Amino acid sequence: MHLMELPREVLLGENLKDKVSQVAKRLKLGEKALILYGPKTKEIAGKDVEKHLKDFFEVEGLIVKEASMKEVEKTLNVIRNEGINWVIGVGGGSIIDVAKLASFKADIPFISFPTTASHDGIASANASIKDLGTKTSVKARPPVAIIADVEVIKTAPYRYLAAGVGDMISNLTAVKDWELAHKIKGEYFSEYAASLSLMSAKMVIKNADIIRLGNEESVRKVIKGLISSGVAMSIAGSSRPASGAEHLFSHALDAIAPKPALHGEQCGVGTIIMAYLHGLKWQKIRETLKKVGAPTNAYELGIDPEYIVEALTIAHTIRPERYTILGKDGLTREAAEKAAKITGVI
Ligand SMILES: NC(=O)C1=CN([C@@H]2O[C@H](COP(=O)(O)OP(=O)(O)OC[C@H]3O[C@@H](n4cnc5c(N)ncnc54)[C@H](OP(=O)(O)O)[C@@H]3O)[C@@H](O)[C@H]2O)C=CC1
Ligand SMILES: O=C(CO)COP(=O)(O)O
Ligand SMILES: [Zn+2]
Structure with missing residues (x-):
């Protein structure tokens, strides 16, 4: 059997930072969310997305430094300790891949919120993660939704x-x-x-x-x-x-x-x-x-x-x-x- 899993919703448009809650509610993702961002993408879009989410959900925020197994494990610990229902990755390919693999390991859904148009991992089901010095390609699950805010992506260099x-x-x-x-x-x-x-x-x-x-x-x-x-x-x-x-x-x-x-x-x-x-x-x-x-x-x-x-x-x-x-x-x-x-x- 060959299983093909695909995203359920793709939103492409302007000013979508406050639309994440609607998507999460529509898809019935659950009460407790974890938002992942990098040090820069937190400032670029993560903080705003988090603020809007807090109107409707319990939200934990976590800064991810790189796409490594160590960061995946760190994220997984938060998911398990805090009883997280779903994850959103706000950032470039590294943040999205950590969100993708950690959520897959925890068997919960994740939303991809790209801040750049620099890589094609935005919608893919595989995560590229550094382990023992080199990148491995790990099978995971695609995002349940992609929210691509052109306003955010446009401001990237x-x-x-x-x-x-x-x-x-x-x-x-x-x-x-x-x-x-x-x-x-x-x-x-x-x-x-x-x-x-x-x-x-x-x-x-x-x-x-x-x-x-x-x-x-x-x-x-x-x-x-x-x-x-x-x-x-x-x-x-x-x-x-x-x-x-x-x-x-x-x-x-x-x-x-x-x-x-x-x-x-x-x-x-x-x-x-x-x-x-x-x-x-x-x-x-x-x-x-x-x-x-x-x-x-x-x-x-x-x-x-x-x-x-x-x-x-x-x-x-x-x-x-x-x-x-x-x-x-x-x-x-x-x-x-x-x-x-x-x-x-x-
Ligand atoms: N799974 C898959 O199918 C695929 C995975 N990949 C993987 O994706 C990664 C590459 O992704 P890429 O996006 O190029 O690099 P990164 O995600 O590593 O990001 C590079 C830098 O850009 C910063 N950044 C992100 N968004 C913005 C913005 N809007 N304005 C200014 N700076 C910004 C990041 O900030 P911060 O420090 O805050 O994170 C980071 O410092 C690689 O690990 C690659 O292997 C690539 C293709 C496919
Ligand atoms: O970067 C990718 C596709 O653009 C996929 O990455 P891998 O080479 O890690 O499988
Ligand atoms: Zn690539």
Whole structure:
């Protein structure tokens, strides 16, 4: 049996910080809520959401520092000790993933309230959590509702929107890797999930000129694409449609670079290199990223070229069960340098 769980409500619009209570009541989520936010997202939107919620619910607030198992356990303790009925994550991908996994472990629902359009974990059923130094992809449940407040997301620095494009353009190489794993390893492949995932990538390529304006229309377009990409992952039952070798490269950078860039920025650059390895039109990918103002090389990522090459050579070890264009043995140092130089990444 293949179980596909999907969000029940998606709200996309302006000034939604006071609409969470209505959604929670409509979905009969229960009396006691836990709101998770980061130190910045508490100020950006979390405090206001919490204030409005307190008119109708008993609310506990908790600051989450990173997407790690330690933070998931910390959250789980609060859920159990306080008898929490439902969770809301107000923040970027890290906060949403902690809310997703902790609520799943406690078997209670959660609401996704994104403050940026920087990642496609807003709607997905899987959580990317750091454990023992590297990111693992853990099966969980999708949010019961998504509340995407364009007013909030619009105020995030433009860089986050461009990162969202990077996370979506990744789907081009992720799907290629998935097809490869299907052919070579007999891995389950969903044509429907793959098509939906590719639709988001094609949408950002087609709309790059609109997205780069960074206005409300841009935010709406990117958010819709990110939600579709997340739904594709939920349909697949894993992050396969949206995470291939380009993501392994980003996870490797997170593990070794002294100051990693944003997830979507690193994935975008990884997509250029993996598209080259797949024999795809990598120039078109680079052109789109340039058009929207996303980084396309080591310098723009703010990462030393040495780490780029090292990340390329170790990426295949991050999740060995996920077969990609990097194969079982990965890239040699020479091959990594060559691919990064040809594509202009270093
Ligand atoms: N589960 C899935 O399917 C997916 C998961 N991911 C994961 O998501 C994470 C990446 O998410 P991303 O959003 O890029 O990064 P983070 O969630 O790590 O946020 C990065 C920084 O941006 C800040 N921030 C958030 N919103 C705003 C805003 N509106 N204005 C200014 N600053 C803001 C955060 O503040 P604060 O410090 O307050 O948190 C934080 O300091 C990674 O862990 C990645 O693996 C990515 C794609 C899919
Ligand atoms: O980031 C993701 C999709 O964009 C999914 O992340 P994982 O690589 O951790 O599965
Ligand atoms: Zn991603």
